Amino acid sequence: MLPARLQLALIALTLCAVAAVAGVLLAQRTHLENTSSLQLTNGWAGAQRPDHQPVPAFTLRDQDGKTVTSASLRGKPVVFAFIYSTCRDTCPAQVQTIRGALDDFPGSADKVRVIGISVDPANDTPKRAQSFLLKQQMTGRMQFLLGSRAQLKPVWDAFAIQPQSKALEHSAHTVLADADGVQRVGFPFDHLTGEGLVHDLERLAP
Incomplete structure (x- = not known):
């Protein structure tokens, strides 16, 4: 069985990784939402x-x-x-x-x-x-x-x-x-x- 201190470190690393992935997904979602809200003509916003x-x-x-x-x-x-x-x-x-x-x-x-x-x-x-x-x-x-x-x-x-x-x-x-x-x-x-x-x-x- 892993020592308690090592278990806590592994849990902390896992939480950091989950937070990083969530941040990337949120940024991608926000970008897609901003793009989808634009009124495009032939692919251009202008x-x-x-x-x-x-x-x-x-x-x-x-x-x-x-x-x-x-x-x-x-x-x-x-x-x-x-x-x-x-x-x-x-x-x-x-x-x-x-x-x-x-x-x-x-x-x-x-x-x-x-x-x-x-x-x-x-x-x-x-x-x-x-x-x-x-x-x-x-x-x-x-x-x-x-x-x-x-x-x-x-x-x-x-x-x-x-x-x-x-x-x-x-x-x-x-x-x-x-x-x-x-x-x-x-x-x-x-x-x-x-x-x-x-x-x-x-x-x-x-």
Whole structure:
């Protein structure tokens, strides 16, 4: 007969193993429940973009003055968010949803690029862009691209984005492009969820 101390140790190990298995099963169940609750169209949570619509060619600078081109983004899926640095409601909420999706997407730092594109060039300065990213805890996880209206307008047009103005609120869209630089799906602000983003990112960067 095993000593009492050894019996207790074996019981403790068994309970730990059972708890670990239960945790894995619960996580799998939660993932399946989240996925099943999504309204999918052709397997996508987001709205499909026009077929073969490319990311437009551009050369812009980010909040730190680093040059970013559309060609330099090839090779990984890209999350494009159209934002401005002085926004107090939709943009912070949009970026926090993206941040949450990255936290829930294993290996996102190596698999996905996140790019914010200014929709208010008159007021988006490098300092304000840096402050925005810091406040949203996205420094190092997201680049905020800036430029003149003339530089940004072709990008807005290619993504069908309305920029910010005194008369009109900007299009707070999030667009996912694949590793080949093709726009695949988009999320209007009122349809953007972390679960939806993770689902579609898993399709683009399994």
